Amino acid sequence: MTNFKFLAGAGAIALMATACTQTGNVERNAAMGAAAGAVAGGVIGNNTGSGDAQTGAAIGAVVGGAGGAMVGREQDRAQREAPQRRDASGRPLYYEQSSGRYYYVDQQTGRTYYENGQLRSY
Template structure:
């Protein structure tokens, strides 16, 4: 029963991580929580009183917090917030770190343009 609960929780968290489109914070938090829960369950089962549930809960909290922090740092490093940026017509925007501006790709012309329509060199 201990392993079934841990397995269900891990699969659920990984499933939610696959659905995120908002950024690295959510994805890394979910993956960190899943990994932490799994590691915590194994450690909790093999050490002390053999309580895998408590180990999984502690591992999920620590792993989730660590993953969220790592995702936040990753977003800051690329200059991206935690949400997907899009133009009004739904085109995704990408961040040009050297220019410090967002741009989009025009498939019809095969060129990239900054948000204001200026051609990106």
Template sequence: MTRIILMTAASALMLGACTTTGNTERNAAIGAGLGALTGAVIGNNVGSGDGETGAIIGGVIGAAGGAYTGRQQDQNMGERTQIRRGANGEPLEYDSYAGRYYFRDTATNRTYWQNGQLRTR
């Protein structure tokens, strides 16, 4: 039982660390792992002692909470959940004054916001 819980939590944490798509997916995976672990401990020590049901409930609640938190973080950064690259694969840079990401077109040396609009100063 404990082995299954630890394997589930470790898998969720590893998968969450590998994502490059944004905070939503990463936080959902981490939330699921931590929620399952917490739910199993609480379920095992309270009531009928059913750790498996507690792990399932905790995992679902943790994933939902983590996904919501990650989505809020992505929105606060001014972007949707997506890979942080420009239109042609250029790395994005963060403009702290505007609170938005932009990329530099190497052919024209112009900068564009992440949504493709020309960035003016």
């Protein structure tokens, strides 16, 4: 039983580590849902019926992963359909999630600047 707990914990950490993507919310939410579902399913499976924590964890991971992916898909759809934000000059602004700030692209130089005019370094 100790090996199973270690493997389940290591698997959950590996899933969460791979969830750090810049492509969207689907992968991140699917991984977190799978990890939470595996833990909940393992606990429920251990405490009910035949006491089979492994089967409960597997079922919980599948259900949690699918649910997380569906939520992430809806979040991505909502972001795509949101109206484009523009600055006072009419330039489109893009949201940088890591800093929580908006930036724009100077069409002449290709450089990017935050709304306040500060050069954006990446």
